[in-house]
Amino acid sequence: xxxxxxxxxxxxxxxxxxxxxxxxxxxxxxxxxxxxxxxxxxxxxxxxxxxxxxxxxxxxxxxxxxxxxxxxxxxxxxxxxxxxxxxxxxxxxxxxxxxxxxxxxxxxxxxxxxxxxxxxxxxxxxxxxxxxxxxxxxxxxxxxxxxxxxxxxxxxxxxxxxxxxxxxxxxxxxxxxxxxxxxxxxxxxxxxxxxxxxxxxxxxxxxxxxxxxxxxxxxxxxxxxxxxxxxxxxxxxxxxxxxxxxxxxxxxxxxxxxxxxxxxxxxxxxxxxxxxxxxxxxxxxxxxxxxxxxxxxxxxxxxxxxxxxxxxxxxxxxxxxxxxxxxxxxxxxxxxxxxxxxxxxxxxxxxxxxxxxxxxxxxxxxxxxxxxxxxxxxxxxxxxxxxxxxxxxxxxxxxxxxxxxxxxxxxxxxxxxxxxxxxxxxxxxxxxxxxxxxxxxxxxxxxxxxxxxxxxxxxxxxxxxxxxxxxxxxxxxxxxxx
Ligand code: NDP
Numbered sequence: 001x002x003x004x005x006x007x008x009x010x011x012x013x014x015x016x017x018x019x020x021x022x023x024x025x026x027x028x029x030x031x032x033x034x035x036x037x038x039x040x041x042x043x044x045x046x047x048x049x050x051x052x053x054x055x056x057x058x059x060x061x062x063x064x065x066x067x068x069x070x071x072x073x074x075x076x077x078x079x080x081x082x083x084x085x086x087x088x089x090x091x092x093x094x095x096x097x098x099x100x101x102x103x104x105x106x107x108x109x110x111x112x113x114x115x116x117x118x119x120x121x122x123x124x125x126x127x128x129x130x131x132x133x134x135x136x137x138x139x140x141x142x143x144x145x146x147x148x149x150x151x152x153x154x155x156x157x158x159x160x161x162x163x164x165x166x167x168x169x170x171x172x173x174x175x176x177x178x179x180x181x182x183x184x185x186x187x188x189x190x191x192x193x194x195x196x197x198x199x200x201x202x203x204x205x206x207x208x209x210x211x212x213x214x215x216x217x218x219x220x221x222x223x224x225x226x227x228x229x230x231x232x233x234x235x236x237x238x239x240x241x242x243x244x245x246x247x248x249x250x251x252x253x254x255x256x257x258x259x260x261x262x263x264x265x266x267x268x269x270x271x272x273x274x275x276x277x278x279x280x281x282x283x284x285x286x287x288x289x290x291x292x293x294x295x296x297x298x299x300x301x302x303x304x305x306x307x308x309x310x311x312x313x314x315x316x317x318x319x320x321x322x323x324x325x326x327x328x329x330x331x332x333x334x335x336x337x338x339x340x341x342x343x344x345x346x347x348x349x350x351x352x353x354x355x356x357x358x359x360x361x362x363x364x365x366x367x368x369x370x371x372x373x374x375x376x377x378x379x380x381x382x383x384x385x386x387x388x389x390x391x392x393x394x395x396x397x398x399x400x401x402x403x404x405x406x407x408x409x410x411x412x413x414x415x416x417x418x419x420x421x422x423x424x425x426x427x428x429x430x431x432x433x434x435x436x437x438x439x440x441x442x443x444x445x446x447x448x449x450x451x452x453x454x455x456x457x458x459x460x461x462x463x464x465x466x467x468x469x470x471x472x473x474x475x476x477x478x479x480x481x482x
Contacts, residue, residue, distance in 0.1 A: 002035040003421050004107040008098065010089065010124060011115035012042035013049030015218065016143065018060035020174070021115060023069075024413035026061055029081065030074040033418055036081060038107060041098060043087045053084035089120045092127055099131050109421055110138040117222070118146060122159030129163035141170040141420050144235040148226060149445070150438035157431040170420040171429040175236045175342075177412030177419075179401055180374040181243060182427075184344070187376065189248055194366075197348070200326040204363065207330045207345040207471075207479060208240050210371075211337040215285065215295065215459070216311065220302045227309040229282070229448075232333040234441045238265065239429070240344060241329055245319055254425035258433065265436035269318040276447035279317070281455060281466040282310035285336040288458025295336060295459035308454050311335040314467035315444075316474075330471050332478070336459040342371040345479045362394050367481055375400040377481075 007025065011017050022042075028034040042057065044050045061075055083101060088094045102110070112128060114121055121142055128134050140160065147153030160169055175181060188194055197203070210232060216223045223231065242261040249256035271279055284307070286297035298311055312334030318325060348364040365379040378397040383390060419427055455464040462480070471478055 002032055003038070003109060003418075004035045005038045005109045005111055005421055006041070006102060006107045007038065007111045007113060008041040008043065008085075008102070009113045009115060010043045010087065010120075012053065012084075013044035013046065013056060014115055017042075017115045018056065019064050020413045021113065021417070022057055022060055023064045024411055024417055026065070026075070026078045027069065027411060027414045028418060029078050030069070030071060033414075034421070036077050038081055039083055039101075040081045041083050041085050041101065043085045043098070045086070045088045047086070050084055050086035054079055054082060057082055089116065089124050089127070092130070095127055095131050099133060102133060106135075108137060110135055111141060111421060112138065113141045115143055118143070118156060121146075121156050125160050125163045134163060134168075138164075139168055139170055139420050139423065140164050141172055141417075143172055145226070145230055146171060146434050147438070148230055149442050150435060153434050153438050157434065161431070166431065167423070167425065169431070170416075170425060171431070171434060172416055172420075173235050173239050173429055174412045174416060175370065176239055176243075176427040177414075177416040178370050178374060179412075179415075180368055180370050180376065181240070183374075183376065183401075184243055184368055185252075189252075195248070199323045202348055203327050204347045204349045205328045205330065205474075205476060206241075206244060206347065207332070208237050208244075208343075209331075209345075209478070210236060210333040210342040211339055211462075212333075212335045213337065213340040215301050215336045216298065217301050224302055224304065224307060224309050227282075228311055228313045228333055228335070229441060229445060233313055233315065233331060234437050235429075237331045237333060238268075238437045238440070239433075241317070241331070242433075244344060244346070245321075245324055245329075247323075252426065254428075254430075257426050258430040262430065262432050262436055264319060264321075265433060265440065267320045267324075268436075268440045269320050270440065270443060271315075271317075271447075272443040273447060276444050277451060277453070279315060279470070280444060280448075281312075281314040281464060281470050282448055282453070283312040283334070283455035283457050283464040283466070284309065285311050285334075285459045286456050288336075288460045290338065290460035297459065308452055310448075310454065312337075312455075312457060312463050312467070314463070314470050316470055328474065330476075330478070332463065332467060334457075334463050338460055338462050340372055341481070342369070343481065344368040344370075347476075347479070356390065356392055359392055361392065365479065367479070369481065373400060 009017060029036055042053050085098050087098055114124060147156050242264045245264045246260035249260045284298045289295055314332040317329040317331060346366040350363045354361055361381055367377040369375045376399040380395055381392045382395045384393040416427060455466045457464040
């Protein structure tokens with residue numbers, strides 16, 4: 001289906017827009033999902049961002065697209081849709097040009113995409129309303145994080161709600177657009193096999209890790225004072241936790257899915273006071289290296305003499321429900337770690353009785369990998385074909401989506417952009433989810449501010465020893481897939 005849209009992208013000269021959004025919108029036009037009669041108003045505040053828009057967009061396409069996607073003709077046609085606009089959100093009068101261009105003609109769907117600092121969201125909503133630019137078919141897409149605590153997020157969401165209905169607001173978490181994450185739902189609710197074992201009777205514990213190779217260079221202004229807890233755990237990790245822990249919705253509508261996710265977030269066992277110290281680890285990277293290549297530490301990257309901003313978090317969380325109260329969820333995320341890797345590990349329990357007493361049986365493990373590859377792997381024990389006796393060895397049932405015949409590479413932002421255009425909110429966050437997540441995060445941040453307890457880890461490693469200690473204390477270990 002070809003969609004005719006007017007898309008206004010605020011922050012088109014920024015990192016997110018150039019590296020992820022613009023390549024994804026290009027994919028939508030190249031693959032015929034979005035019509036080339038659409039108008040793409042790419043907004044920058046700076047003079048240079050505005051004047052060099054076409055050049056910067058073209059450079060970004062060459063830099064961030066896969067080789068096979070670079071098609072000169074398709075890129076030229078895409079660039080023809082781009083209309084550069086200079087707007088300073090803090091200056092109402094600078095919206096004049098945008099307004100006159102938007103309203104001279106109009107395509108069926110209007111999308112305002114805010115790839116700008118969240119502090120500006122309320123202001124943009126107000127101006128769009130004052131300038132009468134919001135129609136019934138208008139959608140507003142906003143990036144995470146919404147605010148920096150419950151109070152600021154509620155104030156942003158209240159401001160958005162005064163001019164947009166909840167149905168018009170698309171709070172994006174790009175992890176939810178990943179094919180494997182959607183496959184997690186398909187696996188749970190499209191099969192009878194897994195759901196029967198999806199509880200404390202069968203599952204020992206769950207791990208969710210989002211490990212990044214990159215540091216904070218280039219995003220220092222944003223990151224300092226925010227840190228990994230608010231940048232990653234409040235949204236990505238808790239959203240993944242919701243999809244694992246939620247009960248089956250009675251239908252796959254946005255409302256039913258949101259309802260189930262909110263139940264999980266509200267059932268998170270609060271961490272306050274001393275329980276924060278016992279169940280969380282916060283840390284910051286210092287200079288270190290891999291393969292003889294030294295990488296700088298956080299203080300060098302930020303050019304600060306001191307900072308308690310964490311670049312690594314590990315948390316042991318519990319959900320207060322009959323299904324999950326006995327199953328710990330170990331969450332971890334960090335920057336400048338040894339590998340770029342995002343995965344969910346469902347660790348099942350040992351067999352009830354071992355009939356192979358001489359052998360070391362490994363309990364089943366389901367690994368849902370989101371990065372670097374999207375794949376599902378079920379670790380099991382099977383008889384060793386090369387042995388004449390009943391020797392067992394670990395084997396893996398491996399579902400690699402890229403290697404499947406006829407499969408195509410999935411791009412989360414493309415999928416989510418099209419969902420927003422189509423008005424499908426299933427993979428976006430409801431404001432109550434954002435609020436419930438902050439409600440759980442805020443006391444942790446408060447306690448951290450009191451204790452100032454910050455571990456250090458060397459760049460290029462797997463994080464601080466204290467994070468191993470957190471899980472090892474329960475007789476478990478972080479799973480590191482090859
Ligand atoms: P950048 O700092 O790279 O870009 C910010 C953009 O906002 C620039 O285009 C800038 O325009 C524009 N901008 C800033 N102030 C104004 C203003 N007063 N009026 C108009 N435009 C303005 O940020 P990112 O691209 O990294 O991030 C943008 C948003 O996306 C943030 O909310 C961030 O949290 C979120 N995000 C970013 C991710 C990433 O990977 N980068 C990942 C997930 C979310 P100009 O350059 O012309 O001044």
